[in-house]
Amino acid sequence: MSTATEAIRIIPKSPGANDEGQWLEVSMGPQHPSTHGVFRMDVVLDGERIVKLKPVFGYLHRNHEKIAENESYLGSMPYTDRLDYFCSLTNNWAYALAVEKLAGIQVPERAEYIRIITAELTRFQNHACLIGFLTQDMGASGTPLMYAFREREKILDLFESLTGARMMCNYMRFGGCRVDLPAGWIEQARAAVASFPRFLDEFEQLLASNEILMARTQGVGVLSKEFAVNAGVSGPVLRASGVNYDVRKADKYGIYDRFAFKIPLGEHGDTYDRYMVRLLEMRESLKILELALRDIPAGPIVDPKTKIRGFRPKPGEAYAHIEAPKGDLGFYLISDGSSNPYRYRVRPPSLVNLTVLEELCIGHNVADVVVILGSIDIVMGEVDR
Amino acid sequence: MFGEGILKGLAETARNFFGSYVSKDRLTTVQFPEQRLPQIEAARNFPFLVYDGEDWQQGMRCVSCFICEKECPPKCIFIEKSTDKKPDAVGKPQFYPKVFNIDVSVCMSCQICVEVCPFDAIKMDVAFEHSTNNRFAGLLWDKKELAKPNEYYRQIHPIEAAAVDAALAEERAKVAAKAKAAADAKAAAIAAAAASTSVEVATEK
Amino acid sequence: MTLETIESEIEANVPGCVLEIVSNPSPSGQHSLRIDPAHAVAIATFLRDAEPLRLDYCSNVTGVDWPGKEISEKVKIKKLVDGVEQEVEEVRKTQTLGHLEVVYHLYSMEKKHGPVILRMSTEDRADRVHLPSLTPVWRSAEFQEREIFDLYGVIFDGHPDLRRILMWDGFQDHPMRRDYVEPDDFEYEPTPHDEVLERARQHRTIMGVQ
16 A cells, blocks of 8 residues: 555656656545545546556555454454455355365255355345446446345345344354244245346346446456456456356355356456346346255254364364355465464455456546446455455 | 336336335335334344343353453453352352443444353343443443343343243253252251261160 | 376476475365475466466465474583583574465366465575565466565565555555564553553553553
């Protein structure tokens, strides 16, 4: 994080070339509604065109990893909620998975189903809201966003009745989940899931052929396949560039291998494809949800052998990653046999996806930066940790 | 088609407006202070200490074992142990907290203290209107402010409380049975001792 | 493909490299490969491009701090005691230097396998903290290596833009190191614990308040 001195600065294009005109260095953010949090970009402009763009992080840095090194294994669980605060349940899952790998814990069948249901609901609400934010960044003053929030409300109600909190769920535990589904939850979830296809049709009808959306997104911020792979981009941004890589299929963590679903792929890798991939992914999530809500078995929700108090895994290390809504979310843990992790590392998908931001933006207008950044889908809680 | 989208949007608004007279589902706004949504069983806000019976000091379940203080992720619990003992929820003599403070400005409502407590002494409250004009003292709750009766717990988390009550009743019955057995054994021993002495006395005579 | 075959593949294709398999005793069974910094870029390029592996996706890059330990060992030495040579046991204490370690988790998007874990260590924790950057091989390492430079103080040679990323430019120390001392900024806290309590006491006496 570099300290901002001036918000706007005029700089010469090259030393001694003043007559050709000047570049303008603009500090975009950190208090800017389009940057989705406290995020800054040092942008160098040639007129309205982007010449250079340097992302600046650290405004929300609280050294989550250091805090976790001084916390018991269980004590870090509520902190993971606060990484990507839109998707606390997938964060919980990734961390629980890493600890389960580290200590060799088995998860009962019912807990696996609950994990899949909550993770896919999280993915659905994240993508719906992201599309809402993206259109708002383009000037569609709130209508798609409000539609998305209306549906998200149903999902948050489900989360609240299950976990007691709407966003900071703190629900997964090592070897299962914290509490069992309350009575009537599955019926409520089925009703919500059954109502989503109608919402998606409406959403698609509203946006997919919208002229402004197409003009603002098609051909904007094109990310090539090779560069996306090399830059470690993951999640919908990667798949919009046509790379078939989804951790749910590649790693088959949990019980994802039991569900038939497709991975939507983009063709051009532009902002429109990133939007479309998310829309299609929501439909695939609904397929998984329908199957999981139909097949969920009865049984225990947590491995009874796992200790709540005094949990000390044997020395060693483990890395586990999952397909979070934002991308490939990984947790790397080193245990030295004590009750705290020796090393606790989060592999944040939002941060790594920002690697490509400069390349995507160069040559476009300032207004397009807002749209491109919106389509990458970042949450600063995770970027800065 | 120009204007089609606007008409569609207006139709949706009109449907919601007139529909709100007919269907309760379309009337989503809750007039908050007057109206409230029904409580959810799993809801959680800040922790409180459960006590049994009438006297909050006598019936407090907490035995000041420091587990919640150690496990609390943001370290917002502060406990000082008593020097004497009093009977706990199941009747065993135990220490009790001389000081039990929770700084709710630091608490993040994660419920880990509830999960790790082996004595069912700390539970999550659902009350949320706690604004105060003092940032420090007003948000540092002591033992008296935290103590709430078991009836209140039953009221806010009925299903969970029923399970806890059943487990505690079983535990109490076990302790009582053990105490009774011990008392019986003691009485029997005394009786036996008395009998043997009387026999000795008799033989002496 | 096991780690042993990967090791022999690399040894056959990158001449002169020094590899070591670091076994992981935990149930996860994720063993790793320690590579020597001098050949790191060649090894990384080989792993990325060579056909059987094609580890084109560098997922996670992270630092680990291993501070120096004091090792006390009993040594038997011969000494002249009262003119007679005797064996005397003596406890000798040595301070190890410690090192910083960088761990790379590699996957293949094309072949969908992984992780292959690479580790590199610096020589110590003070001055000899240079390691080659793998950003030219995998661009995804760029921000994560910057983060390691910021939080651990490993200097990556060949990194295109090695600046602090999370802390501000004027910041001095590396906060993720295990011996990092927090700045002594005291803030009133109603429920002070252990070291905070101690600090609060010190500040109160300095300020003249009980």
